[in-house]
Amino acid sequence: MIKVRCAIYTRKSSEEGLEQDFNSLHAQREACAAYIRSQASEGWTLLAREYDDGGISGGTLERPALQCLLGDIAAGLIDIVVVYKVDRLTRSLLDFSKLVETFDRHGVSFVSVTQSFNTTTSMGRLTLNMLLSFAQFEREVTAERIRDKIAASKARGMWMGGVPPLGYRPDGRSLAIVEDHAALIRNIYARYLELGCVRRLADALERRGVRAPQRVTTKGKAYGGGVLSRGQLYFMLRNPIYAGDIAHRDTVYPGLHEAIVSRESWAEVQDLLARNRQGRRSGGRAQSEALLAGCIVDAGGQPMASTHTTKGTVRYRYYVSKDLHHRRAADGVRVPGREIEALVKETAAQLFAEPWTLVAELGIPPSPALMRQLGETCAEAAGQLRSRRGGPLRELLREVRVHGDRLEIALSRRALAQQLGASALVAEETEDTALVLTAPYRLTRSGNTLRLIQGDGARISAVPDTALVRLIILARQWWDQLAQGEIDVTTLAGQAGYTPSYVTRVVRLAFLSPKVVEAVLAGRQHSRLSPATVRSSIELPAAWAEQEAMFLVG
Known part of the structure; x- marks a missing residue:
């Protein structure tokens, strides 16, 4: 007699009742084993290995026991697969067709104990497909x-189950506040409202030793106890449950539970989170936009929002006081974003x-190892800070406060020590006070564009003033025509549509020192030289040395 090797496959969709001594999987196995024994005269033999999937839906083939079963079929260890009902094997018609194809490829049949099918005939396949269609529909x-x-x-x-957010415990179809966690x-x-930045909030909580409270699930599994990450903090700050609401997809409903934070605090936090996201793009350029978002405030301590305007294909970014940005006030601070970041x-x-001045300011005790590495470390840090993305600037910054004539830049002493590779030399109990730097500046206007000028008159960013470059080109073109002697200033002005006095003032730029012209093309000239000064009656020295002393920086 030919020996027919039979494998029993059982499945239950939910975990409910699986902890019992005799559950649904056992019942299915007993029925299938009894059927196999009834076919002993045909050579059917039950294999010892069990293929049981408890608590897994029949809508997927990614089931551990099923994958083991398919592996043994591929290895030629099974001749017949026995199930209690067809829907124990799968509830998807598409998945069933894949399984039947696999069974046919390896010469394996399958039997349903409570349903009589013969998959070797077309009528049997049609009947089975119809039954599976109803199973999938159900x-x-x-x-x-x-x-x-x-x-x-x-x-x-209502609260519909799952892991309750920190600060609550399940209470029927609602949530009850756990006061310690709340x-x-x-x-x-x-x-967060005080610091204005999730990164700084996470650092502050870690320095104070604040950890996520340990909690236990209803099944006795412990979790929590670790450092609160920025992702966890973002989730807490955005979770409407804390304001007494329940979210479902994109809609928020009033909840039956009690709120932990007030509606006013919730609204302020959402507004600040939204402002801190402004100016950031997805993809590789995200970090180069709005570098100071969440860290920059005006003289009164009011957060400044990142905004922009577009002229043609050029995008100009600004930081603007919150009330001015939202048109709640007529006064406020508005500074060019790229230049203030520079x-x-x-x-x-x-x-x-x-x-060494920095080391002394931070109170770091000198050591031979620190002396050897300090020069190279500082040069590398300075280069990274001057890069487009600012390198470690965000980790160093505590706050940038914008006054009318200066910036106050507060840096974290602990982050500076870490940047120097000397954080281990700073005592743990030392308070992380801010190191405040002052950077004088003044605002000027080039056409309709705001420019930021340093205290020594140097422009902040090395970006050529296109209006000034065009005036220099125009001055040389006009001087070439005048030098030929075939036209005078009055005629030239009439043809160009300007007054003779304006043409005379612009032509002076044709006699600029080559070094000054190079500085203009590089965007490094002194703020004294601008389209506005050209249009005024300012005296332009004839000697190149005097021009360079007046218009070059440093």
Whole structure:
């Protein structure tokens, strides 16, 4: 008699009842084993290995026991697969066709104990496909009903299960406040409004030794106890449950539970989170936009929002006081974004130009190892700070406060020590006070564009003033025509549509020193030389040395 090797496959969709001594999987196995024994005269023999999937849906083939079964089939260890019902094998018609193809390829049949099918005939396959279609339909309808019930329950403010957010515990179809944990949530919201930056909030909590409270699931599994990451903090700050609401997809409903934070605090936090996201793009350029977002405030301590305007194909970024940006006030601060970022980066980079002065300022005790590495470390840090993305600037910054004539740049002493590779030399109990740098500046206007000028008159960013470059080109063209002697200033002015006095003032630029012209093309000239000064009656020295002394920086 030919020996027919039979494998029993069992499955249950939910985990409910699996902890019992005799559960649904055992019942399926007993029925299948009894059927195999009834076919002993045909040579059927039950294999010892068990293929049981408990708590896994039949809508997927990614089931551990099923994958083991398919592996043994491919290895030629099984002749017949026995199931209690066809839907134990799968509830998807597409998945069933894949399984039948696999069975046929390896010469394996399958048997349903409670349903009589012969898959070797076309009629048997048709009947089986019809049954599976109804099984798949039943699964999809059940899923729709569950989704509709969850949506309707959440619309009534009910808690529909899952892991409760920190600060709450399940209380029937609602949530009850865990006061110890709720105090931490309130502190996180208050500290974020104070610091204005999630990164700084995470650092502050870690320095104070604040950890996520340890909690235990209903099944006795412990979790929590680690450092609160920025991702966790973002989730807490954005979770509407803390304001007493229940979210379902894109809709928020009033919840039955009590709020932990007030509506006012919740709204302020969402507004600040939205402002801090401004100016950032997706992809590789995200870090180069709005470098100071979340760190920059005006003289009154009011956060400044990142905004922009576009002229043609050129995009100009600005930082604007919140109330001015939202048109709640007529007064406020508005500074060009790219140039103020350049000034902050340059000021921070210059701090590393005198390494030993910085070490003394931070109170770091000198050591031979520190002496050997300090020069190279500071040069590398300065280069990174001057880069487009600012290197470690965000880690160093505590705050940038914009006054009418200066910036106050507050840097973290602990982060500076870490940048020098000397954080281990700073005592743990030392308070991380800010090191405040001052950078004088003034605002000027070139056409309709705001420019930031340093205290010594140098422009912040090395970007050529296109209006001034065009005037120099025009001056040389006009001088070439006048030098030929075939036209005078009055005629030339009439042809160009300007007054003779304006043409005379512009033509003076044709006699600029070559070094001054090079500085203009590089965007490094003194702020005294601009389209506005050209249009005025300022005296332009004839000697190139005097021009260079007046218009070159440093």
